[in-house]
């Protein structure tokens with residue numbers, strides 16, 4: 001009885017600790033932490049693996065190598081090709097087997113020149129960048145009066161026509177949230193802004209960047225054209241430049257801007273997924289897939305998006321390999337190509353595997369939400385899957401709770417999840433993720449050693465437990 005009671009109290013303390021670390025006294029926190037690791041982390045191998053991850057820099061070192069030795073890795077470019085070669089070498093270096101590249105091609109796109117300025121009433125430069133996939137302006141740029149829309153919804157509800165000869169400007173702020181809940185709504189103008197403006201006759205579009213910062217870097221990101229609508233150029237303004245425009249419109253000014261973009265599609269280009277494995281000792285045909293995406297936008301060096309995911313998944317594989325423990329199932333690490341331009345690596349993976357081993361994938365997960373700590377487990381295993389409890393028991397000491405929202409496992413996992421592959425996600429704190437996302441400021445100095453180590457610990461525990469468990473992942477589907 002006494003033991004059971006203590007156990008319950010410790011669990012309660014641990015839960016409180018995870019929910020609100022700032023409200024627990026430091027000695028209490030330390031006590032709860034120690035007792036919990038004795039009482040709850042009873043799997044000795046998970047303890048050894050997470051200890052190795054927490055005291056190491058396996059993931060951090062890989063992120064440093066990728067962002068320093070390769071730098072920006074826009075899909076379809078020679079830089080992304082160099083990153084694939086880097087990936088092959090790194091996988092072999094840490095000891096993965098069956099290392100290979102699965103090639104595919106994509107529509108290549110280049111940024112080209114870009115510049116912008118307010119011409120009237122108060123002439124000054126604008127910091128802007130083309131959205132991925134945008135067409136160019138005529139050489140020399142477009143100068144026109146601006147039609148102002150406070151939000152994308154305001155543009156959507158405007159009548160068709162009426163914007164002939166104008167440049168549309170769409171403002172609208174994105175809300176901060178740990179799970180990035182503000183991104184979807186804010187992203188609508190990035191995806192659909194050019195189409196909605198073109199339907200109404202506009203010449204070009206500028207948007208307030210999809211981001212949550214106040215620095216003077218614009219955020220790029222993929223846009224889309226509807227087939228039947230004229231393609232017009234679209235660029236994003238930095239938040240302070242958007243503020244500047246908003247102030248002029250609030251004052252009732254007539255604003256003229258000039259925008260020049262050299263962005264263009266350059267034909268078919270090579271991309272690919274880099275794959276390596278720890279071959280399972282007892283059930284080698286059953287695959288646990290983890291990974292991140294290797295490509296990045298061209299403006300920064302893709303440290304948080306998604307060098308971190310590459311480092312975290314590769315770091316977990318390295319911790320497991322270095323431990324000498326042999327997983328029963330196969331751990332497959334995938335560095336997906338061409339994610340940013342439309343999850344093309346994720347779709348190519350399904351195409352390449354659907355007639356062979358896709359049905360043997362028992363679990364898949366991608367790390368692609370920055371470099372901060374994991375705070376909860378999200379399940380894509382169906383209601384009440386006991387593996388989530390099994391995993392949670394073993395990683396709760398890292399401050400990780402059981403989430404209530406469902407997941408498709410991450411952007412590149414979505415396509416295989418839709419084909420029936422069970423998925424899970426270790427959800428990271430993305431409160432500040434969209435300060436840096438897709439900007440020149442996404443660089444290695446933003447990566448924290450301790451945060452990456454916590455991620456690697458959680459991922460190592462997850463792949464080990466998934467390889468050893470009796471839980472029937474496929475039985476739920």
Ligand SMILES: [Zn+2]
Pocket residue numbers: 293305306339368
């Ligand atoms: Zn990403």
